[in-house]
Amino acid sequence: MKSPVKSELLKRLFAAQGEPISGQDIADEFGLSRTAIWKYIKELEEEGYEIGSQRKKGYYLIDAPDLVNQGNITEYLTTERYGRIIKYFTTVPTTQTIAHEDAQNGAQDGTLVIAEEQTAGKGRLARPWTSKANRGIWMSLIIRPDLAPQYAPQLTLVAAVAIVRAIEEVADIQPVIKWPNDILINGKKVTGILTELQSDPDRVKAIILGMGINANQQQSDFPEELQMIATSLRIEKGEMIDRAQLVAAILKYLEQYTDLYVEKGFAPIKILWESYAAITGKNIKASMVHETVEGIALGISHDGMLELQLADGTVRGIYSADIEI
Numbered sequence: 579m580k581s582p583v584k585s586e587l588l589k590r591l592f593a594a595q596g597e598p599i600s601g602q603d604i605a606d607e608f609g610l611s612r613t614a615i616w617k618y619i620k621e622l623e624e625e626g627y628e629i630g631s632q633r634k635k636g637y638y639l640i641d642a643p644d645l646v647n648q649g650n651i652t653e654y655l656t657t658e659r660y661g662r663i664i665k666y667f668t669t670v671p672t673t674q675t676i677a678h679e680d681a682q683n684g685a686q687d688g689t690l691v692i693a694e695e696q697t698a699g700k701g702r703l704a705r706p707w708t709s710k711a712n713r714g715i716w717m718s719l720i721i722r723p724d725l726a727p728q729y730a731p732q733l734t735l736v737a738a739v740a741i742v743r744a745i746e747e748v749a750d751i752q753p754v755i756k757w758p759n760d761i762l763i764n765g766k767k768v769t770g771i772l773t774e775l776q777s778d779p780d781r782v783k784a785i786i787l788g789m790g791i792n793a794n795q796q797q798s799d800f801p802e803e804l805q806m807i808a809t810s811l812r813i814e815k816g817e818m819i820d821r822a823q824l825v826a827a828i829l830k831y832l833e834q835y836t837d838l839y840v841e842k843g844f845a846p847i848k849i850l851w852e853s854y855a856a857i858t859g860k861n862i863k864a865s866m867v868h869e870t871v872e873g874i875a876l877g878i879s880h881d882g883m884l885e886l887q888l889a890d891g892t893v894r895g896i897y898s899a900d901i902e903i
Protein backbone atom coordinates (compact mmCIF):
# COMPACT_ATOMS: atom_id res chain seq x y z
CA MET A 579 0.00 0.00 0.00
CA LYS A 580 1.18 3.49 -0.79
CA SER A 581 1.64 6.04 1.98
CA PRO A 582 -1.10 8.71 1.93
CA VAL A 583 1.45 11.41 0.97
CA LYS A 584 2.77 9.33 -1.93
CA SER A 585 -0.77 8.64 -3.17
CA GLU A 586 -1.61 12.34 -2.95
CA LEU A 587 1.59 13.22 -4.78
CA LEU A 588 0.70 10.81 -7.56
CA LYS A 589 -2.86 12.09 -7.75
CA ARG A 590 -1.62 15.65 -8.17
CA LEU A 591 1.00 14.67 -10.75
CA PHE A 592 -1.75 13.05 -12.83
CA ALA A 593 -4.17 15.95 -12.33
CA ALA A 594 -1.50 18.45 -13.48
CA GLN A 595 -1.31 16.59 -16.84
CA GLY A 596 2.42 17.11 -17.37
CA GLU A 597 2.61 20.57 -15.82
CA PRO A 598 4.92 20.96 -12.80
CA ILE A 599 3.59 20.79 -9.24
CA SER A 600 5.47 22.41 -6.37
CA GLY A 601 7.30 20.00 -4.05
CA GLN A 602 7.61 22.83 -1.53
CA ASP A 603 3.82 23.38 -1.39
CA ILE A 604 3.17 19.69 -0.76
CA ALA A 605 5.96 19.57 1.83
CA ASP A 606 4.38 22.55 3.65
CA GLU A 607 0.90 21.10 3.42
CA PHE A 608 1.91 17.78 4.98
CA GLY A 609 4.42 19.27 7.40
CA LEU A 610 7.32 17.42 5.75
CA SER A 611 10.74 18.46 4.48
CA ARG A 612 11.43 18.87 0.77
CA THR A 613 13.83 15.94 1.07
CA ALA A 614 10.98 13.73 2.27
CA ILE A 615 8.98 14.66 -0.85
CA TRP A 616 12.04 14.02 -3.03
CA LYS A 617 12.32 10.52 -1.45
CA TYR A 618 8.70 9.79 -2.41
CA ILE A 619 9.46 10.94 -5.95
CA LYS A 620 12.43 8.55 -6.06
CA GLU A 621 10.20 5.71 -4.83
CA LEU A 622 7.69 6.47 -7.58
CA GLU A 623 10.51 6.39 -10.13
CA GLU A 624 11.55 2.99 -8.81
CA GLU A 625 7.96 1.81 -9.40
CA GLY A 626 8.31 2.82 -13.05
CA TYR A 627 6.94 6.37 -13.14
CA GLU A 628 8.97 8.77 -15.24
CA ILE A 629 9.08 12.11 -13.45
CA GLY A 630 10.88 15.25 -14.51
CA SER A 631 11.85 18.21 -12.34
CA GLN A 632 12.08 21.85 -13.26
CA ARG A 633 14.06 24.30 -11.14
CA LYS A 634 11.80 26.52 -9.01
CA LYS A 635 8.64 24.97 -10.57
CA GLY A 636 8.65 21.43 -9.23
CA TYR A 637 7.93 17.91 -10.45
CA TYR A 638 5.98 16.84 -13.52
CA LEU A 639 4.79 13.49 -14.83
CA ILE A 640 6.30 12.28 -18.10
CA ASP A 641 5.02 8.71 -18.24
CA ALA A 642 3.29 6.18 -16.03
CA PRO A 643 3.86 2.40 -16.13
CA ASP A 644 1.04 0.16 -17.30
CA LEU A 645 -0.01 -0.83 -13.81
CA VAL A 646 -3.48 -1.21 -12.37
CA ASN A 647 -2.56 0.92 -9.37
CA GLN A 648 -4.57 3.62 -7.69
CA GLY A 649 -2.99 6.50 -9.64
CA ASN A 650 -3.61 4.97 -13.07
CA ILE A 651 -7.18 3.84 -12.30
CA THR A 652 -8.16 7.11 -10.61
CA GLU A 653 -7.10 9.02 -13.69
CA TYR A 654 -10.06 7.46 -15.56
CA LEU A 655 -12.50 6.98 -12.68
CA THR A 656 -15.94 8.63 -12.98
CA THR A 657 -17.82 6.75 -10.24
CA GLU A 658 -19.19 8.06 -6.99
CA ARG A 659 -18.46 5.06 -4.76
CA TYR A 660 -16.94 2.12 -6.64
CA GLY A 661 -13.14 2.21 -6.69
CA ARG A 662 -12.91 5.33 -4.56
CA ILE A 663 -10.90 3.22 -2.12
CA ILE A 664 -8.35 0.99 -3.83
CA LYS A 665 -6.07 -1.54 -2.16
CA TYR A 666 -3.38 -2.34 -4.69
CA PHE A 667 -0.88 -5.19 -4.46
CA THR A 668 1.92 -6.39 -6.68
CA THR A 669 1.41 -10.03 -5.78
CA VAL A 670 -1.06 -11.82 -3.50
CA PRO A 671 -2.36 -15.40 -3.19
CA THR A 672 -5.91 -14.23 -4.06
CA THR A 673 -7.69 -10.88 -3.90
CA GLN A 674 -10.88 -12.69 -2.74
CA THR A 675 -9.49 -13.54 0.71
CA ILE A 676 -8.21 -10.01 1.27
CA ALA A 677 -11.56 -8.56 0.22
CA HIS A 678 -13.40 -10.95 2.56
CA GLU A 679 -11.24 -9.88 5.49
CA ASP A 680 -11.64 -6.20 4.62
CA ALA A 681 -15.42 -6.60 4.32
CA GLN A 682 -15.51 -8.25 7.75
CA ASN A 683 -13.50 -5.33 9.12
CA GLY A 684 -16.09 -2.85 7.83
CA ALA A 685 -14.63 -1.79 4.44
CA GLN A 686 -16.95 0.66 2.75
CA ASP A 687 -19.24 -0.05 -0.22
CA GLY A 688 -17.20 -0.02 -3.43
CA THR A 689 -13.78 -0.80 -1.93
CA LEU A 690 -11.62 -2.44 -4.59
CA VAL A 691 -8.86 -4.99 -3.96
CA ILE A 692 -6.68 -5.42 -7.04
CA ALA A 693 -3.37 -7.13 -7.75
CA GLU A 694 -0.91 -7.42 -10.62
CA GLU A 695 -0.52 -11.13 -9.90
CA GLN A 696 -2.31 -13.88 -7.98
CA THR A 697 -0.38 -16.97 -6.99
CA ALA A 698 -3.45 -18.94 -5.84
CA GLY A 699 -6.31 -17.41 -7.89
CA LYS A 700 -9.71 -19.02 -7.20
CA GLY A 701 -12.27 -19.93 -9.84
CA ARG A 702 -15.79 -21.28 -9.45
CA LEU A 703 -16.28 -24.80 -8.10
CA ALA A 704 -12.89 -24.58 -6.32
CA ARG A 705 -11.01 -24.57 -9.61
CA PRO A 706 -7.73 -22.67 -9.85
CA TRP A 707 -7.67 -19.38 -11.80
CA THR A 708 -4.47 -18.57 -13.71
CA SER A 709 -3.49 -14.96 -12.99
CA LYS A 710 -0.26 -14.06 -14.73
CA ALA A 711 1.58 -10.95 -13.51
CA ASN A 712 0.81 -7.64 -15.23
CA ARG A 713 -1.24 -9.24 -18.00
CA GLY A 714 -4.78 -9.49 -16.70
CA ILE A 715 -7.14 -7.73 -14.34
CA TRP A 716 -7.46 -9.61 -11.06
CA MET A 717 -9.80 -7.78 -8.72
CA SER A 718 -12.42 -8.19 -6.00
CA LEU A 719 -14.98 -5.49 -5.37
CA ILE A 720 -16.75 -5.22 -2.02
CA ILE A 721 -20.32 -4.04 -2.46
CA ARG A 722 -23.03 -3.59 0.12
CA PRO A 723 -26.40 -3.44 -1.67
CA ASP A 724 -29.51 -3.51 0.51
CA LEU A 725 -30.71 -6.99 -0.52
CA ALA A 726 -32.05 -10.25 0.86
CA PRO A 727 -29.41 -13.01 0.47
CA GLN A 728 -31.46 -15.06 -2.03
CA TYR A 729 -31.04 -12.26 -4.60
CA ALA A 730 -27.24 -12.20 -4.39
CA PRO A 731 -26.67 -14.60 -7.36
CA GLN A 732 -28.37 -12.01 -9.60
CA LEU A 733 -25.42 -9.71 -8.95
CA THR A 734 -23.30 -12.13 -11.01
CA LEU A 735 -25.53 -11.37 -13.98
CA VAL A 736 -25.37 -7.64 -13.25
CA ALA A 737 -21.56 -7.91 -13.21
CA ALA A 738 -21.47 -9.87 -16.48
CA VAL A 739 -23.49 -7.18 -18.26
CA ALA A 740 -21.29 -4.42 -16.80
CA ILE A 741 -18.08 -6.13 -17.92
CA VAL A 742 -19.40 -6.74 -21.44
CA ARG A 743 -20.41 -3.06 -21.76
CA ALA A 744 -16.97 -1.96 -20.55
CA ILE A 745 -15.15 -4.28 -22.97
CA GLU A 746 -17.28 -2.95 -25.84
CA GLU A 747 -16.45 0.60 -24.85
CA VAL A 748 -12.73 0.30 -24.17
CA ALA A 749 -11.61 -2.46 -26.54
CA ASP A 750 -14.29 -2.12 -29.21
CA ILE A 751 -14.87 -5.89 -29.29
CA GLN A 752 -18.23 -7.65 -28.93
CA PRO A 753 -18.18 -10.42 -26.31
CA VAL A 754 -21.07 -12.70 -25.42
CA ILE A 755 -22.24 -14.00 -22.05
CA LYS A 756 -22.49 -17.69 -21.28
CA TRP A 757 -24.83 -18.23 -18.35
CA PRO A 758 -24.26 -17.51 -15.56
CA ASN A 759 -20.88 -15.87 -15.44
CA ASP A 760 -18.54 -16.56 -18.32
CA ILE A 761 -17.74 -13.95 -20.93
CA LEU A 762 -16.57 -15.33 -24.26
CA ILE A 763 -15.08 -13.98 -27.47
CA ASN A 764 -15.06 -16.26 -30.51
CA GLY A 765 -16.14 -19.13 -28.25
CA LYS A 766 -13.20 -18.74 -25.84
CA LYS A 767 -13.30 -17.50 -22.26
CA VAL A 768 -12.03 -13.99 -21.66
CA THR A 769 -13.53 -13.33 -18.21
CA GLY A 770 -14.75 -15.21 -15.16
CA ILE A 771 -16.79 -13.91 -12.24
CA LEU A 772 -16.89 -15.37 -8.74
CA THR A 773 -19.64 -14.00 -6.49
CA GLU A 774 -19.27 -14.67 -2.77
CA LEU A 775 -21.45 -13.58 0.08
CA GLN A 776 -21.29 -12.40 3.69
CA SER A 777 -24.80 -12.38 5.06
CA ASP A 778 -27.17 -12.27 8.01
CA PRO A 779 -30.18 -14.60 7.70
CA ASP A 780 -32.33 -11.89 6.12
CA ARG A 781 -29.90 -9.24 4.81
CA VAL A 782 -26.73 -9.22 2.74
CA LYS A 783 -23.80 -7.74 4.65
CA ALA A 784 -21.39 -7.71 1.72
CA ILE A 785 -20.98 -9.26 -1.69
CA ILE A 786 -17.45 -9.92 -2.88
CA LEU A 787 -17.46 -9.71 -6.67
CA GLY A 788 -14.30 -11.43 -7.89
CA MET A 789 -13.52 -10.63 -11.52
CA GLY A 790 -10.74 -12.08 -13.65
CA ILE A 791 -10.29 -10.50 -17.07
CA ASN A 792 -7.75 -11.82 -19.56
CA ALA A 793 -6.53 -8.52 -20.96
CA ASN A 794 -3.02 -8.50 -22.37
CA GLN A 795 -1.91 -12.13 -22.42
CA GLN A 796 -0.42 -13.64 -25.54
CA GLN A 797 -1.36 -17.21 -26.42
CA SER A 798 1.88 -18.55 -24.90
CA ASP A 799 1.07 -16.87 -21.55
CA PHE A 800 -1.73 -19.40 -20.97
CA PRO A 801 -0.87 -22.88 -19.68
CA GLU A 802 -1.19 -25.53 -22.38
CA GLU A 803 -4.46 -26.95 -21.06
CA LEU A 804 -6.13 -23.52 -21.39
CA GLN A 805 -4.81 -22.52 -24.80
CA MET A 806 -7.81 -23.98 -26.69
CA ILE A 807 -10.45 -22.57 -24.36
CA ALA A 808 -9.10 -19.21 -23.12
CA THR A 809 -8.35 -16.00 -24.94
CA SER A 810 -7.45 -12.39 -24.12
CA LEU A 811 -8.59 -9.01 -25.38
CA ARG A 812 -5.12 -8.48 -26.84
CA ILE A 813 -5.27 -11.74 -28.81
CA GLU A 814 -8.72 -10.89 -30.16
CA LYS A 815 -8.04 -7.25 -30.93
CA GLY A 816 -4.43 -7.54 -32.04
CA GLU A 817 -3.26 -4.75 -29.74
CA MET A 818 -2.61 -4.11 -26.06
CA ILE A 819 -5.35 -2.49 -24.03
CA ASP A 820 -5.03 0.00 -21.18
CA ARG A 821 -5.96 -2.15 -18.19
CA ALA A 822 -6.49 0.81 -15.85
CA GLN A 823 -8.95 2.35 -18.31
CA LEU A 824 -10.84 -0.93 -18.53
CA VAL A 825 -11.00 -1.23 -14.72
CA ALA A 826 -12.46 2.28 -14.50
CA ALA A 827 -15.05 1.49 -17.20
CA ILE A 828 -16.06 -1.75 -15.45
CA LEU A 829 -16.51 0.12 -12.17
CA LYS A 830 -18.59 2.78 -13.93
CA TYR A 831 -21.02 0.24 -15.42
CA LEU A 832 -21.06 -1.86 -12.24
CA GLU A 833 -22.09 1.13 -10.15
CA GLN A 834 -24.67 2.20 -12.72
CA TYR A 835 -26.22 -1.26 -13.14
CA THR A 836 -26.10 -2.18 -9.45
CA ASP A 837 -27.95 1.03 -8.61
CA LEU A 838 -30.45 0.33 -11.40
CA TYR A 839 -30.93 -3.21 -10.07
CA VAL A 840 -31.44 -2.12 -6.46
CA GLU A 841 -33.90 0.58 -7.53
CA LYS A 842 -35.86 -1.17 -10.30
CA GLY A 843 -35.26 -4.88 -9.74
CA PHE A 844 -34.00 -7.49 -12.19
CA ALA A 845 -36.26 -6.66 -15.18
CA PRO A 846 -34.01 -4.02 -16.87
CA ILE A 847 -30.89 -6.14 -16.26
CA LYS A 848 -32.64 -9.20 -17.76
CA ILE A 849 -33.24 -7.29 -21.01
CA LEU A 850 -29.58 -6.26 -21.22
CA TRP A 851 -28.34 -9.71 -20.25
CA GLU A 852 -30.48 -11.49 -22.85
CA SER A 853 -29.23 -9.15 -25.55
CA TYR A 854 -25.70 -10.44 -24.86
CA ALA A 855 -26.51 -14.09 -24.11
CA ALA A 856 -24.76 -16.75 -26.12
CA ILE A 857 -27.08 -19.61 -25.38
CA THR A 858 -30.66 -18.52 -25.99
CA GLY A 859 -32.28 -20.95 -28.45
CA LYS A 860 -29.39 -23.41 -28.34
CA ASN A 861 -29.34 -27.01 -27.23
CA ILE A 862 -27.28 -27.22 -24.07
CA LYS A 863 -26.17 -29.63 -21.38
CA ALA A 864 -26.28 -28.39 -17.78
CA SER A 865 -24.21 -30.36 -15.26
CA MET A 866 -25.19 -29.94 -11.63
CA VAL A 867 -23.81 -31.63 -8.54
CA HIS A 868 -26.15 -34.66 -8.70
CA GLU A 869 -27.50 -34.68 -12.25
CA THR A 870 -27.02 -33.53 -15.81
CA VAL A 871 -29.92 -32.34 -17.96
CA GLU A 872 -30.17 -31.44 -21.63
CA GLY A 873 -32.57 -29.07 -23.33
CA ILE A 874 -33.11 -25.88 -25.28
CA ALA A 875 -32.12 -22.70 -23.45
CA LEU A 876 -35.14 -20.38 -23.42
CA GLY A 877 -33.43 -17.51 -21.60
CA ILE A 878 -33.43 -16.45 -17.97
CA SER A 879 -36.38 -16.16 -15.63
CA HIS A 880 -37.45 -12.92 -13.91
CA ASP A 881 -35.08 -13.82 -11.06
CA GLY A 882 -32.04 -14.90 -13.08
CA MET A 883 -32.47 -18.70 -13.27
CA LEU A 884 -31.62 -20.37 -16.56
CA GLU A 885 -34.77 -21.80 -18.17
CA LEU A 886 -34.32 -25.04 -20.09
CA GLN A 887 -36.99 -26.71 -22.16
CA LEU A 888 -36.49 -30.47 -21.78
CA ALA A 889 -37.28 -33.12 -24.42
CA ASP A 890 -40.69 -33.81 -22.84
CA GLY A 891 -41.65 -30.14 -23.24
CA THR A 892 -41.43 -29.23 -19.55
CA VAL A 893 -39.46 -26.17 -18.53
CA ARG A 894 -36.82 -26.57 -15.86
CA GLY A 895 -35.33 -23.62 -13.95
CA ILE A 896 -31.62 -24.05 -13.22
CA TYR A 897 -30.03 -22.18 -10.40
CA SER A 898 -26.40 -23.16 -10.74
CA ALA A 899 -24.64 -25.47 -13.21
CA ASP A 900 -21.78 -25.89 -15.63
CA ILE A 901 -22.99 -25.36 -19.16
CA GLU A 902 -21.85 -27.10 -22.33
CA ILE A 903 -23.19 -25.81 -25.65
Ligand code: BTN
Nearest residue numbers: 672699700701702717770788790
Ligand atom coordinates in the same frame (compact mmCIF):
# COMPACT_ATOMS: atom_id res chain seq x y z
C1 BTN B 1 -14.50 -18.52 -12.83
O1 BTN B 1 -14.23 -19.66 -12.43
O2 BTN B 1 -14.91 -18.33 -13.97
C2 BTN B 1 -14.38 -17.35 -11.90
C3 BTN B 1 -12.99 -16.77 -11.89
C4 BTN B 1 -12.83 -15.58 -10.96
C5 BTN B 1 -11.40 -15.10 -10.91
C6 BTN B 1 -11.24 -13.84 -10.12
S1 BTN B 1 -9.66 -13.09 -10.34
C7 BTN B 1 -9.95 -11.99 -9.03
C8 BTN B 1 -10.64 -12.78 -7.95
N1 BTN B 1 -9.65 -13.44 -7.13
C9 BTN B 1 -9.70 -14.76 -7.27
O3 BTN B 1 -8.92 -15.56 -6.70
N2 BTN B 1 -10.69 -15.11 -8.10
C10 BTN B 1 -11.39 -13.95 -8.61
